[in-house]
Structure formats: structure tokens, C-alpha cells
Amino acid sequence: MQLNGAQMVIEALKYEGVDTVFGYPGGAIMNVYDEIYKQDHFKHILTRHEQAAVHAAEGYAKVTGKVGVAMVTSGPGFTNAVTGLANAYMDSTPIVVISGQVPMSLIGTDAFQEIDAVGISRSCTKHNYLVTDASDLAHVLKEAFYLASSGRPGPVHVDIPKDVTAQLAEFEYPTSVSMQTYKPTTKGNARQIKKAIEAIAASKRPLLYLGGGIVNANASKSVREFAALTGIPAVETFMARGVMGASNPLLISMLGMHGSYAANMAMSETDLIIGLGARFDDRVTGKLSEFAKNAGVIHVDIDPASISKLVDATYPIVGDVALVTKEFLELAKEKIDSSKYEPWREMCEHFEQIHPLAYDDSSDTLKPQWVVERVGELLGKDANISTDVGQHQMWTAQYYPFDRPRQFISSGGLGTMGYGFPAALGVKRGDIERVSINITGDGSILMNIQELMTSVEQNLPVINIILNNHYLGMVRQWQTLFYDKRYAQTDLSVQPNFVKLVESFGGVGYDVSTKEEFDKALKDAVDADVVALINVTVERLENVLPMVPAGGSLFNMMLDDKDR
């Protein structure tokens, strides 16, 4: 079948079962948009900024587990998309971003809206392609979707010059992919698995250290089963919130810089870390030389480069965490006696009792932690929760009762302010039945505020809850703690009228400063079924605690403001 390059793109998306493309048209990608106009296989969602298109594709991918797709034009269209690619790269999210490029004859001439897109995206994608002939498009797009979703998932970027989208060529979409140079290991080494289980059986204080890889591999169910069978307590990384379920008695909490005292103490006292799809990053480990000093390490990861990168693994296991956990489960049935860890579970409970995650509620001003808890009480597992980046993000990770994987959508690795709202749009598109909440800050929300228009136009209601402290709160916190209260450029006292702002786009807005007002606003916003901004005035100088100062030891935490 002879097709032009633009038609091939549409056909490929159709074969991949894509139902949504987030994007923004422009000169170099117009041929493809002309074909989008003519088709009805998928819906194109016009965001109001290319960065938002990629974040939305990522939100969609995170909530559905499918590959998210975004489309942008050359030059600034592409450069605006780079933050989205980098974010997806750091969080291992499967997305495919298709960009237009100037025609082949103009590449390298500094043509209008020309930029070396694959040169830029090389370091923030799993792989990228510049397609120089339409006859390559079928296999390139097939490979792009395969690479994005297999192995350690990640973003793949496909750059297509304008003349290639017009070029006619034979098109046959491949049914399978075989790449000589890319064969991820999914099945764990049986001998290593056996040794790991023996090590667990021999240990006294084993600890499950759960990471975002479990979410990507859809392994939560087997991880919960493994924990229940063996009685081994678990700590979750930020990216793994929801894996165990908030009410799971074996879940201690989140660990790391803003993890709970109990989680960090458990990590410091364990004699065997069972790392599943986690990568020991600096926000988790604190000072490496002091990290879990007396522990052996079982490390299961699909990415061999994650193993022994920062912490030496005693039992390295390369493989899909879902497959490996299932094998763990089989062997554990005979070899592991849950009652052996009873003293260890008691010790972990003791840690939780002496310094539980807590804040001082106030009757005068709303506490941001209360707001997060309250959303949890009112919506619980029925909402998907996205966040932006900053204090509100950490309070959400600490205080929201996440009940299932893919419920929490946040920018973990890159820490991208402006991520939450567009991601929540993609989340709503991917899971239309559930309420899509974006918990955000007064700094972050303005970084992609233009998406109010997308939300209204596409009827994708997102409820943005702004924990408004009139500060760039997390930076302000560091200035308070480590810069002698010199608040350089973090006072955000000058603000828009958020209610009028959202109303001008056709949404609903609420200014809230009491608990009663908040409950009413949230209920109203859910019923309104249109984009909402709930502007919650919260305690200005509240700090995210506990805190392990950057580079400090995990067991040496600031627990409350008196510890400064």
C-alpha cells in the first residue's frame, strides 16, 4: 500500500491502539495534522503549550500503563517539549513524542524553526530517531512504541522532516519487533533468586524497599502477596506510593529526605534490604557511606545499570520485578517463616510509635497537611492525585492515603514545577470515571496555568487545590534552615485573583481559609464537573518535616522545628 509519510504516522498510531494524542500544530508538522483532521481513530487534544502536551501524555501513560503520545512542531515546538521528555526519562514513563522537522534539503542551514532536535533529545530520551526516508517510518514507529514500553520504560522521540511526511512510499506495519542490539532481560537468574530467598530466610530484620519499577511492571499484587506471606515490613519510595496500600499493616511509610522517622530508622536498622524496582537515589539514601551500614542488599531491577550504581548489591538480580517477585513468592512458601520476624516487626512498630508522622493542627490558620489529609478522607481511593513540585508535593506523599498503584502521579526524578496540572489533564483523559485532583502550590500552578483553556475546551475537569503560602515554599524552607532566613526571590505575596482567573476561562474558583470552606469548596468542585481552582490560604511558614538535610545520614533527622 502506497501512503505518504503523514498517513503512515496516522496508520501506525492506529495499529498501536492509540486513542489520544496530545499536541500542538505548527509549520513542519502540518502534513501530519492535515491527516489528523481527516481521521477519527484517535482524539487529538490541543494543549496550550507543548510542554503541557508532553506532561499530559505522561499523566495519561502513568495512569493507564499504556504508551502516551504527544506531537509537536519543529524548533520552539520541540524545545518546549524537552522538559517533558526529560521528566519522562527520569521517571521511566513510556511515551512517544513525534516532532516535525524542517525539510531534509534545509537541515543544517539554520532554516526557520530549525533546531537539531535529535541532538538535544539524545541525553533525555531512551532512544531517538531522525527519519530520513518515508520507507523507514513503519519500522521506526513500531520500534519507538516497543522501546518506550519494554525493558525499563522511557520516552522515545521521533523527528520527521516535513518532506518525509509528504513522501510516498510502500507501507506495511510490522507485526513484531526484533532488534539485534536490544533484548532486555526479563526473567531473573534462577540461582540468584534461590540465593536471595535463602538470604531472606537467614536474615533477622529484612526490609522490603519498594520503588516505582513495581508500578511500571504492574507488580503490586505479587509484592503485596509476598509481604503478606513472609510478614516482612516495607518502606516505599516516593515513586512507589500506593504499591502496598495505605492501610496495609506491613507498610511502614515513605523513606528518604522527607520520609517518616520509622521508615528511615527501619532502613538504618535492617540487616537485609530487599530492593524491588528502586534505584537508591540521593533523596532516598542520604549520606551513602552511612546508609544501611549493616545490611546485605538484594537488588531486583530491569535495568542492569541501576544495580550496584550507588549501593553494592550482594544479590543482584536483573529482571522484570513482576516475574521475579512471583518466583520469590513460590520459593518463600516453603523457605520463609513469617513468625521469625515478629521481633523485627515490633521494633518497626516501636519506631512508628515514638515519632509518628504528625503536625500541629491549628484553629486559626489551615495547615497544608490537614488539607491533604482531608482530601484523602473525602475522596480516598476514588480520586487520582497529581501534584506539582515543592512542599505541597511532599505533604501529599506523606499524608494522602494512597491505596493503589497509579493513583499518585508526580514528577519524582526531575522535579518539574508546572507538571501537575497538565499531567492531571492526561490522567483525567486516561481514567475518565475518577476525579482528577492536582495538589499544587502558588508557585507551581502559574507555570502551566494556560491549560485552564484545554481543560474547559476538552471537558477534562481537573480540580487544582492550591496550598497557598505566598512563598516558593520549599526553597523558602531551605532558606530558613540553611541560609539564615535570607528569602531571596521566594516571597510570592503578589498574586493573581485566582477565582477571577479561573472564571475567565470558564471554570470555577474558591478562596478558602477555613475547614468548613474547604469541605464545601471541594464538594462543589466535584459536583461542578468543570476545571476548578481551590485557592487555600495555609500557614505561611509551615515546614515539611521530618527532614534529612541534603547529604546527611538517614537516621539523623530533623523531627520538628525545635530541631533546627
Add this chain to the structure above:
Amino acid sequence: MDNERRVVSVIVINEASVLSRITDLFSARGYNIESLTVAPIPSSEYSRLTIVTSGESRVIEQITKQLHKLIPVLKVYEHTKLVEKEMALVKFTISTSLSDIEALSSSYNGKIVNANRDTVIVMVVDEPTRVSNFLSAIERFNPKEIVRSGSVALEQ
């Protein structure tokens, strides 16, 4: 810290921008490249890179793993028992003591490969440390130009 010198060979699909992928990886992650050579492998779709690098053993392990992760990379060899050779070309003015230079170069698998009215060019091929020795030995003859090829290596 034990900074080991290591020779890593990488077999890659011979396609556009593959070399950038490799060098970007080294610069992005702060790894050293002491030398790098690349040429197509005859009658195949692959090229072979020989990279001389250095770092602690953890860094070297990361380098090989990160190289493996690049999609067009077929194989990565971190050599332990290897034959490693490097070439150097050195240009002298013709007035230099030619017989001395020729004698020196022949003890480093070398010879005069080009001569014209004003200059001679000497080629040597040897282990990189020996090439370095040769280059310091000929310093007193005031070489006009020196070029080293970087290492190529094969596992024994």
C-alpha cells in the same frame, strides 16, 4: 581512589549519530575518554570503537553498563587480557640526524614512511606506553609535529 586505566571495545550498528550517542554518554556522566578510535567492521553493518578510559572499578562497571543500554550497541568488551597497539606519526626536518631517528624508530616497530626535500615522517606502532617512550626519546630531535592514533585492541 584507584584510578584504573581500562580499554573498552564497543560494537555498534554503523548508523547516523551513533558516535555522538557514545561521546554524549561519556560527557553527560562525567567519564573520561583518553582516546577513542572507530572504524567499520569489514562486511558487516557494525563499527568497532576502542575507548581508553579511566576510573574506579565502580565507574568502569557503570561505563560498560551504560554503554550497553544504548540501543544501537551490540556488545561491550571490557578487556582484561588484550593486545593493544597504537600508532604515531612524527615529522622531522630533514636536517635532523636521520640515521639516529631510523634506528630509534625501528626499535619501536617503526620506519621512515615519507621523505621530501624538507621533512621526513616516521611511523611507529607499539603498545601505548612504548609509543610514549618513543616520543620522549625523540624529543631532543625537535619533532615538528606529532600525531597519535589512539589505541586499538583485541582480546587475546
